[in-house]
Amino acid sequence: MGDQKVSLPPSWAERIAALRSGELTPVEPRLAATVVLLRDTPEGTAAYLLRRRATMAFAGGMYAFPGGGVDPRDGAVATGWAGPTAEEWGERLGCAPDTARAVVSAAVRETFEESGVLLAGADETSVVADVSGAEWRADRAALEAHELTFAEFLTRRGLVLRSDLLGGWARWITPEFEERRYDTWFFVAAVPDGQRTAEVPGEADRVEWLAPGAAVRRAESGEFLMLPPTITTLRELAPHPTTTDALAAARQRTVSPIMAEAWIEDGRAHVTWPGHPELTMRGGR
Numbered sequence: 001m002g003d004q005k006v007s008l009p010p011s012w013a014e015r016i017a018a019l020r021s022g023e024l025t026p027v028e029p030r031l032a033a034t035v036v037l038l039r040d041t042p043e044g045t046a047a048y049l050l051r052r053r054a055t056m057a058f059a060g061g062m063y064a065f066p067g068g069g070v071d072p073r074d075g076a077v078a079t080g081w082a083g084p085t086a087e088e089w090g091e092r093l094g095c096a097p098d099t100a101r102a103v104v105s106a107a108v109r110e111t112f113e114e115s116g117v118l119l120a121g122a123d124e125t126s127v128v129a130d131v132s133g134a135e136w137r138a139d140r141a142a143l144e145a146h147e148l149t150f151a152e153f154l155t156r157r158g159l160v161l162r163s164d165l166l167g168g169w170a171r172w173i174t175p176e177f178e179e180r181r182y183d184t185w186f187f188v189a190a191v192p193d194g195q196r197t198a199e200v201p202g203e204a205d206r207v208e209w210l211a212p213g214a215a216v217r218r219a220e221s222g223e224f225l226m227l228p229p230t231i232t233t234l235r236e237l238a239p240h241p242t243t244t245d246a247l248a249a250a251r252q253r254t255v256s257p258i259m260a261e262a263w264i265e266d267g268r269a270h271v272t273w274p275g276h277p278e279l280t281m282r283g284g285r
Helices: 010-021 070-078 084-095 095-116 134-144 152-158 212-221 228-235 243-252
Strands: 030-041 045-050 068-069 160-161 167-173 181-192 204-210 257-259 262-263 268-273 278-282
Touching: 010 262, 010 268, 030 095, 030 243, 045 095, 045 228, 045 243, 068 257, 070 152, 084 095, 084 167, 084 212, 084 262, 095 134, 095 152, 095 160, 095 181, 152 160, 152 167, 160 181, 160 268, 167 228, 167 243, 181 228, 181 243, 212 228, 228 278
Parallel strands: 030 181, 167 257
Antiparallel strands: 030 045, 030 068, 045 204, 167 181, 262 268, 268 278
16 A cells, blocks of 8 residues: 555644653653464454444544553562563563563453453463453453552452463654553464453454454445554554464564654645655645
């Protein structure tokens, strides 16, 4: 897909101009994590997508992956941890070990809250099978309501977080002119054997399992609304026919921050993402 000449929200041009003139101070981005859940089908790999409710303050009405902001308490998961260490994840993700621990914990927690898939097991070689029962749903609700920390949940259940089941994929930072900003690490993971995604979560009104390429085509046709990081991640996953291939590809990727550049030229707002010219946006006059 080539450059897009699109009608950008009027507030974008105003905020970009204010940013360039020094009248706007960028909001500090909140740390976040998101996970692309994958499963193998006879037709190839399928990805799990949620459509966020239109009433959501951020990305309302858009298709996205399970994820959300890092809870300050996510970093408490120091014990009950299997797989690469926080130090190893810090090197992989380009951040301090404490930050990496919190981001990886948030990725696993948010995935459980929003999809019902839990990347944890009794030890470093196992994964819990069925987590769809009433008690598990109650735990998900307590986590989402911040009545229970993820560390407390793991301890009470006698589980260890399986950080080795995650593959680091990318890091996207919301543009400086946006009112709500996130510094988000993207991961990929296969749905463990015996587990299945749960009912539609509270922040979504629809879920879809789609081949990444099919999801991209729906976004390009306008049927699906997606933010640039979502559609780009799906484009990057499309060539990988199995979950094993996708996870192997994740190990080879460089996770570097990607943030849009924006400017005003001839009265029009321009937004582009370095390394992704296909995402270029040019507003009308």
